[in-house]
Amino acid sequence: xxxxxxxxxxxxxxxxxxxxxxxxxxxxxxxxxxxxxxxxxxxxxxxxxxxxxxxxxxxxxxxxxxxxxxxxxxxxxxxxxxxxxxxxxxxxxxxxxxxxxxxxxxxxxxxxxxxxxxxxxxxxxxxxxxxxxxxxx
Numbered sequence: 175x176x177x178x179x180x181x182x183x184x185x186x187x188x189x190x191x192x193x194x195x196x197x198x199x200x201x202x203x204x205x206x207x208x209x210x211x212x213x214x215x216x217x218x219x220x221x222x223x224x225x226x227x228x229x230x231x232x233x234x235x236x237x238x239x240x241x242x243x244x245x246x247x248x249x250x251x252x253x254x255x256x257x258x259x260x261x262x263x264x265x266x267x268x269x270x271x272x273x274x275x276x277x278x279x280x281x282x283x284x285x286x287x288x289x290x291x292x293x294x295x296x297x298x299x300x301x302x303x304x305x306x307x308x309x310x311x
Contacts (some may be wrong), residue, residue: 177203183211191224192247225252232258232265238284240266249273251295260290270310271297277310278302 179201189195195218199209212218228243228251235241249271251259259267259282267282280301282288288304295301 179203179206179208181208185218186210189218189220189223191227191245192220194218194220221248221252224248225255228255229258232262232267235262235265237264240268242268242270244270246272249297251297251301253291253293253295256288256292256295257290260288263288269297269301273298278307279310280305280307 180203181199181201183197184200186196186198194212197211197218198207199211200207224245224247231241231243232255263285266284269280269282271278271280278298280297282301282305286305292300298307301307
C-alpha cells in the first residue's frame with residue numbers, strides 16, 4: 175500500500191506583465207504533480223504583476239519625474255494603482271495603451287486631482303473621461 179500524497183503549491187514559473195505564471199501541486203513525499211494552476215490572482219496573475227510594477231514605479235519616482243507606462247495588453251488599473259497615483263501629485267504620469275488596433279496616450283499632469291476611491295479604472299472610459307486622450311500615430 176502506497177503512501178498518501180501530501181501536496182503543496184509550488185511556483186513553476188512566475189507571472190510577468192504579459193503572461194500568467196504556473197503553479198504546480200506537488201507531493202512532498204514522491205514529487206508527483208497532481209494539479210496545475212495558471213492565472214487567477216497574486217503571483218500567478220499577469221494583470222496583478224502589471225499593477226504591482228506600476229505601483230512600484232509610481233512609489234519610487236523622484237520629485238517632478240515623469241512616469242511612463244506603456245502597455246499593449248491591459249486596459250485598466252486596479253484601485254491600488256489609482257491610490258498610488260493619487261498620493262503622488264508631484265509627478266507626471268503618462269499612460270500609452272492599445273485598444274482595437276489604435277494606440278492612445280493619456281497624460282495625468284502633476285498636481286491633478288486623481289480619484290483614489292475607484293475600484294476599477296478603465297483606460298478608455300474612466301481615465302480618458304477625466305484627463306482626455308490623444309491618438310498616437
